[in-house]
Every structure is written in structure tokens, then in C-alpha cells.
Amino acid sequence: NAGVTQTPKFQVLKTGQSMTLQCAQDMNHEYMSWYRQDPGMGLRLIHYSVGAGITDQGEVPNGYNVSRSTTEDFPLRLLSAAPSQTSVYFCASKPGGSSNYGYTFGSGTRLTVV
């Protein structure tokens, strides 16, 4: 079992460039989410999905888009990167239903916007 796989591990972008951070899970988890981690800020929720075709905004959604066409994949898109989006991004998944608590995190993507 690979768990939650994030690619790439590292990325440097120029301001205004676009890119997609990939997240894939092989556990058939219905719930998937994206967090960003910044020093002194903890992890903040960007977007989440409770199933294929369903997405919603978290605490800090501005500048990011998501889609969920399959159960396995939940890509995060930056349409026009800004230096404020320099961060470490984590994808997490868990089985569906609020009674399930087993969140699994990926190993992260470190993004630098210059």
C-alpha cells in the first residue's frame, strides 16, 4: 500500500506561473483535503472533498483550485503563483463519514515562488 502519494516533492515557480500539485491515494478513501503549513501558523485547510465530484473551500482557499474526478486523485492547482503561496503543502485522506477518524497524510510538496 502506497497510502497518500504527493508529487512533486519540491518545486520552484516564478511569480505568475501556474502548476498542479498532485495527490493520489490507493485506500479508497472518500474524503481528501489539502493543507498548507507555514511557520508559526500550523496547518491550514485549503480545500477538501467528501467524494468524487464534490469539493468545498476550507480556511484559506484564495488562489487555489481543486477538482475531484476520481476517488483516487485530488489535484491542487495554482493558476497564477504568488510569493505568498510559498509553503509546504500536504494532502490528507480518510474513509468517508464523520465517524471515521483515520486521517493519512502525504509526505508533502515544498513550493517556493520567487
Add this chain to the structure above:
Amino acid sequence: QQQVKQSPQSLIVQKGGISIINCAYENTAFDYFPWYQQFPGKGPALLIAIRPDVSEKKEGRFTISFNKSAKQFSLHIMDSQPGDSATYFCAARQTGANNLFFGTGTRLTVIP
């Protein structure tokens, strides 16, 4: 606005000592309180979690103490070891919801 407040930001403990990290919340709808451990270059991993119907949960050297009336919970690491050196996050989840709200993290360093 930080829904879960965590302190201290950093902590240095001697090997064999007790590490204590504290968290507080305001939302009384929170019903699940996990602690995550994160090593450099890795994602957070669940360490231990508690529901508000108990005041304490212990797993090995790790204990969560929960005070529902004060809306506070804390992580105690007994007999701290250098291998415990990591960043620890508390978190909370609302009843019926899926999303976790995290504290700001505590960087623990255990000195040999």
C-alpha cells in the same frame, strides 16, 4: 482566527524528563482531539487522540489530559527520548464534520 491555540511554540527537555504541550479551544462543538507528530521532511502522523467523554488517555509514554469545562487539553510525554524530537500539533474536529483544525505546532527538542 486560530480555532485551536497551542503553546509553547518550542520546548527543550532533558532526556528522561517530562514534555508538556498545551492546547485550548472555544468551539464546544468539537468532539475529537488528536495529536500529530511530525518529523522533518515528513507529513504529520497520528500519535494519540481523545474524545471528550474521558478525561485522560494513555498510550505508552504518551498521555492526553482533557479538561472539558476549561476547554483545554494537553499532551504529556513521559521519559522523553531524543527520538521524540519532532514537531507536535494538536487538532480538533467538529461533531458531524470531516475537517481538522490544527494548532500552530510545538517544536520539541530532547537533549541527550
